[in-house]
Amino acid sequence: MLQQILxxxxxxxWAILAFLLYRGVAARKDRVLSYRSVFIIPGVMLVLGGQSVAHGFGLETAAGVAWVLGMLAGAGLAWTRSSPVTVDRAAGVVVQRGSWMPLTLMMTVFCCKYAVAVALSIEPALCGDLRFALPVCLGFGLINGVFLGRLLRIVGAWHADRSALIA
Structure with a gap:
């Protein structure tokens, strides 16, 4: 059965997995990124999570609501727990501290998305089972929210630095 799935x-x-592994391993070291590039991974993760919920369960369902609520909770957690952000508007860069957290989160989303896709292809009726759909969508939302919250911290620091330059 595993061979059939693979x-x-x-x-x-597999290309998405390789990209996520590459970016996740790179995130373990302190790095300087352009402001624009800090949107890539959160954007990819939001698309992957949203796509899973939309195609598997529907965004207009209770599962979609669970995803949004999970995202709000995850964003709030990341906003309050994220490390400080250093920005250099003149150079157009953001300094991010190295962490294994992005890799862990990306692999969690990838593995969960893969497992859910397999489960739904084997048992399509699961998409209507709230005992399955709600925890899955809440989990996707929490992880997506962490990426969103970290991104919002960077955007906030970027704009705070801008207002400091204006003052």
């Missing part, structure tokens, strides 16, 4: 996995899924 054989039916589209090639692009």
């Amino acid at each position: 054989n039916h996995t589209p090639t692009y899924v």
Whole structure:
């Protein structure tokens, strides 16, 4: 059965995995990123999470609401728990501290998304089972929210630095 699952996995899924691994391993070291590039991983993770909820359960369902609520909770946690952000508007860069957290979160989303896709392909009725859908969507939302909250911290620091330059 595992071989069947792997054989039916589209090639692009492995490309996404490779990209996420690359970015996650890079995130373990302190790095200087352009302001624009800090939007890439949160954007990818939000798309992956939203796509899973939309295609698997529907955004207009209770599962979609659970995803949004999870995102709000995750963003709030990340906002209050994230490390300070250093920005250099003149250079157009953000200094991010190294952490294994992004890799852990990305692999969690990838593995959960993969497992949910397999589960739904084996048992399509699960998409209507709230005992399955609500925790899955809440979990996706929490993790997506952490990425969103970290991004909002960077955006906030970027704009705070701008107002300091204006004053």
